[in-house]
Amino acid sequence: MSDLADSPPAHIAVRNLTMAYGDFVVMRDLTFDIQRGEIFIIMGGSGCGKSTLLRHLIGLQAPATGKVYYDGVDFTDSDDGQRSDMLRKFGVMFQGGALWSSLTLEENVAFPLEEFTDLSAEDIKETVALKLALVGLRGFENFYPSEISGGMNKRASLARAMALDPEILFFDEPSAGLDPVSARRLDELILELRDSLGTTVVVVTHELASIFAIADRALYLDVATRTMGGLGDPKDLRGQTENENLRLFLNRGMAGLQLPTDPATGAPFAAPHARRAP
């Protein structure tokens, strides 16, 4: 643990993390800290390895090199017992919801409670009702995931992620597939969870609206250089970064991007008209 100079240690510390699929390196040399109670965004273009980084943080994939520490404790090389203790402090909301399709919403949320607590059936039922109420899904206890909409699936997935009152909540593309109003409600929910419970929140997203609304700090993964392209408050990063890709990303490509132009007039294109005789 000599490479962890911080004192006290950060809630999550990533050191020299290199992620690879076989010989193909996705990202190299990622080093950053996430503080307790922080809302930390992992952002970047499509296919840059955001979700892969999340899978590394929760131990679904092993790093090629480098380590992940939680509260200064080595997570990457932890033994089975240690690791499952650490995993119990995580809540994960997956991109598509990933509710267990053979269980009802109530059973989905109750599952972690039944496995990891000694609560009575009565208490579990009450806790589940509370968690479902928090995400606005009261009354849907006996529905199966296939019977409700995609947005409801994601919310139920959040209820399941919150079941064990985790210290850290991970979100993989939380607003993907949600309408603007639901996406905003989810952002507000994330803020409230952090403010009321002090939960550390790690969000993988490329939704600019969410990034600016909730982020304390953001990490930009640059697909061009295959490493970190910037780290800090996204509002600051937007203006002063030297990284061209990051500035384009945070400004929706509007700052200096060469859009295809009309070679005759040099003007950028309007939307092409539908069938029209020349």
Add this chain to the structure above:
Amino acid sequence: MNSDSLTYDTEALTVTREGDALRLRLRGPWTLHGSCRPHLGAVRAELAAGGPLPRIMRFDVSAVTDYDSALISFLLNCHDLCVATKTQFDFESLPPGPRQLLSLATAVPHAEDVRPNEARQNPLAQLGTLAEELGRDALEILQFCGDCTVAVGRMLLGRARFRWSDVWLEIQHCGADALPIISLLAFLMGLILAYVGAVTLRPYGGLIFIANLVGLAMVREMGVMMTGVIMSGRTGASFAAQLGTMKVSEEISALRALGLSPIEYLVLPRMIALFVMFPLLTIYANFIGMFGGAMVAMTMGLSYAQFTHQLTGAVDLTNFSVGLIKSFFFGLIVAATGCLRGMQCGNSSAAVGIATTRAVVTGITCLVVADAVFAVIFNTLQM
């Protein structure tokens, strides 16, 4: 050919040389549904006709009455041709609509095809790749078998985490729900065996020995094998599809993120269910098959009592246990191959289909190989 006169004329396209310019006159409707869509042949032929290459390619589209992607893709091909022959492409001779679309299409230069071309590998390299894949697959199978063994060990020690309700559900799916199809196929199998036996035995007046043939064949081989094939196609495939879909929808990741073992939660209940139900289904299939044989024998003039008397003399407990011992192993094989291929599934819906196919193929292959091994063992043991 390379004179300044008109050289190519189709209904919709006219290619002419005007000094150092190549002029393409387009006429009529240029739509995907149009009957006549000229292609690049005329333009290419004009360029290849010899003489100095034109400096610029111009278009005259004043006579085009209607257009859609057909026109744009033709123009894009012309543009590619211009790039290849270093001819200037005169955008300004095009009306705004097609010009904008074409500029959009040519704004980003062609990406090189970066995918490694597998067809280009020489046979030796292909062999090497194949061997590597086989090696990896063998390692995964070994890993899976090891994981399963550990899970079973933990279950015997009472430390495995899984739900008994899942076991009961699987028992219903793979056991009770399979009874109709097992009944039908086992009955027909007994019937077929009896007819085949009759062909050989009738000339010798030994029709009564149909009972021996049907009885021994069913309890030693066909009962357990038929059950194996049905279970592999029905239950093994369903295991692979279920687990594969759970993998695609990240349900397995969700389990692992809680620190729970998918092997214990998903594979173990299925293995237990088949381990219990497979022998029971085999016994059931044996009796139905023998019943089918009896039906045929009765149509040939034997009485039911004669048949059963002969049968009980021929089939002893040793013969019966040959099939039964195999059935325990076959149950495990079907469950393990189905779950293995499901857990190996890739991350797309196509991969689920592949996983299902592989589960059935692997399952039936392993069953036949195991049956052959058992045949040798039982022969050595004189059972």
